[in-house]
Amino acid sequence: MRESWSPFSFIVTNLARFVRPHEVTFSGVNSTLPMLACLLAKRAYDFEFTYINVAGGVDPQPSSIPISSSDPVLAEGSRSIFSNEDFYDLCTRGEMDLCFLGAAQVDGLGQTNVSSIGDWHNPKVRLPGGGGGAVMLPTARRAVTWRTEHSRRTMVEKLDFLTAAGGMAGVVTPIAVFVKRDGRLALQSWHPESSLDEVRARTAFTFDAEGAGPAEPPTGRERDALRSLDPTGTFERDAGVRLRPEAAA
Amino acid sequence: MRESWSPFSFIVTNLARFVRPHEVTFSGVNSTLPMLACLLAKRAYDFEFTYINVAGGVDPQPSSIPISSSDPVLAEGSRSIFSNEDFYDLCTRGEMDLCFLGAAQVDGLGQTNVSSIGDWHNPKVRLPGGGGGAVMLPTARRAVTWRTEHSRRTMVEKLDFLTAAGGMAGVVTPIAVFVKRDGRLALQSWHPESSLDEVRARTAFTFDAEGAGPAEPPTGRERDALRSLDPTGTFERDAGVRLRPEAAA
Amino acid sequence: MSTSKIIPLGELTSQVANGSSLALGGSFLHRGPFAFVRELIRQGKRDLEIIKQSPGYDIDILCRAGCVRRTRAGIVAMEGNFGLAPYYRKAVEKKEIELEEHACASLTAGLRASAFGVPFQPCGGLHGSALPELNGWQKVADPYGTGEAVYVIPRITPDFAVIHANEVSPEGDVRVFGTSHWDRIMSRSAKRVLVIAERIASSESFASQPELTLIPHFLVDAVAVVPRGAWPGSCWPHYEVDYPAVEAYLPDGADVLAAHLAAAPEAQEAAHA
């Protein structure tokens, strides 16, 4: 069975919807879905914005879409190279408008753990580590994260380790879009084939859902843009995002 | 009357003699004589050293010798540009071997004033300011300065303002070469047409002169190198260095 | 799809309010935003704060025209046998302007604090100098037990960085040949960046060697194209210092200043603008 709006498309499209006109938006390492979201926004939306990425690209015109979100092809066509020291400084001095940051666990305050499952000193799983998060999450004007798995293990009441604080402006999962409201994550919308009850059941932290409803389906331009970025569905297959874990059984 | 060793050549040649093999040597703004000294050392000495300058040049091959010691022609032929942040950082982290720094007044400790004649807040003359000095003098492995006037006004017992401390490894004037010994400037040599008595009479600070004697005359290669840098004597005329103020009367 | 940022010099300069702080690019007589500086004078700007490690002609002519309230500088001179900057010197001696005297590197440290988003920046050296006491700079002990103490410089955030560049793209990307002096850190520390350029190069040219771009377009607010705009200074490799013009600028007299301003390339070109 195939969803009318694939959870992969749900994540990428809803990440793209955080991009705003005339802003500076950044995607980093280990960030294939935000990379696709930024490129989708460039193709699907009429407004101008600056897309910078960890490959040094500034509004690049990549000749192909890479598997690795830090691949140098993401700087192809750029008129400048904005390298790592530069984009971190941009963020810490408060000029990074929108920053996509990875997370293994997210809590109700929008804080993240990317360090370890279990105690940091005796980890069950040693995770990649914070990367940009601890510095960028508190200093970016807005930061947004995503999880391909929405469960009580990933959307937690208490983080195993507090890698980065400061709070996300948005979190996108296969079934839900959260935004920051009064210092906590609040549900903004859910996948049309999901429901408020399902989101509550699969989320370990409590959240406000006032005004939330099913997400707007992708526009034709959003669909076309994503199809042009992933014409053979390779990214969608590699990402392996499912609406529900049961769907695979 | 013309001295057999012009005081201009005396200064440039003796500055050049501070350059050592395999070192990194720097000349800055407002530093025509050190610029000529570095270029002379490249032409007259057989050893290798790295000459960097404030125009970003690294071992440049300038097509002409500029009036301004920060002229971009001083980067011509360089295989890299080492710009201002870079050479200051090199110095503060302790990797600048020899740094030429300007001074209006020098005291017996080799400290300098480049800020004001008279009280800083009520200056008789507002001088250019410290530039590199306050940071480079205490952090360069060796720093050397020069004065085209050797008098009790320039070689002082007490500075009008302490712009830069840390102490010069060398000071060159039209009649004398001082080096650092036991934390104070000590006379190393004097112009062959001057004398220890004259140097003492024209210096307001006391100094040790043990082992000092007339400076070694320029070698043929030193003379040739300076002549090749200043074939028409323009730099020498512009510098207007005199052995003694009386000589002009 | 980007919009061109290129506007006339007069319009670019009019964005600067009286009382603004300006970090000026270049050094002494080399690649300074001098057409912009002269336009500040023509527009009668007042109470400016000039921030530059090694100003010369720019601070001198602005002092001469009475535009300056304060400067933060490391070393000030005309250079090239002209010695001290005479109108600047007079302005300081007569206390017509306020001077915050820096080492060049301490000014850079203050700009770095701004660029890095931190309130202060440690600066090597300065030990024994009277400048820290003069400026109230604090020494901070290393909390990690090395026994070292280091001076920290407070953040310096100019309202504008103003850079004279060799080439710009229509979108506002900036290229500089030879040394970038302190232009890079200025462009990262200021609230806004204004650029005066010798000429436009194509977007394709920038894209073919993006590593050469000193300032990416999105940090740049506006660009004016002014050929020979760094006159009477140099702009490598396009032209050298015009020493006779500098010499002609120096004598006293309002007529001398007026003649100098009228002789400037941007004034000569004004009819074509």
Place this chain on the structure above:
Amino acid sequence: MSTSKIIPLGELTSQVANGSSLALGGSFLHRGPFAFVRELIRQGKRDLEIIKQSPGYDIDILCRAGCVRRTRAGIVAMEGNFGLAPYYRKAVEKKEIELEEHACASLTAGLRASAFGVPFQPCGGLHGSALPELNGWQKVADPYGTGEAVYVIPRITPDFAVIHANEVSPEGDVRVFGTSHWDRIMSRSAKRVLVIAERIASSESFASQPELTLIPHFLVDAVAVVPRGAWPGSCWPHYEVDYPAVEAYLPDGADVLAAHLAAAPEAQEAAHA
């Protein structure tokens, strides 16, 4: 008159003593000094400290071969659908290596302190994170009364920075295309700089565009020329990631590691060296 700094890879690598700290250039699978890393394994180096904001293949294979005592890193992964770095992960979980977990920018701050010659460097952000307490990082109040407090990171001075470059001059000048990642600050913070390059370009080529040079020759100690030396990673614009080779590297087994080392370009070329 400068002497060539170009020596064989084996000789360059032999300069690294057991127990050295190494800052490795590049990021994840891109332009890393991977031929050098493999040569460390062949030479049986031990107790190394690896310093890199975003290591991946390099730290993983070094952990797999038992060369590492400690790492300071911001984020560690294979990337490109390969997820976590498995041998690194196992080494940390089994406490075979010591980890100092950084934000990438805090590691950069430590390197900046070294490059700037100061004992510590303020780093923006970090507020609320558990990393400062984990690492004992101190917060310093702004002595200038803004009310801000900022974390300061202690100086990090690697024994070596090791960079994989696109082009070098015979004298050791270094050029990189595309992003320089953190290579620039690494080259300024380490005691010594070693470079592995795809190819030599002429001194004249470097002199014609000196602005493109990332590291000037006098900061570089030695260079080895190893075409395809960043394999199985990319080196733009010469070649892309060799994903099948990365996949073939991952399974357990000493024979797998041996086959991977033998398949590397520098091993294939060894006969010609």
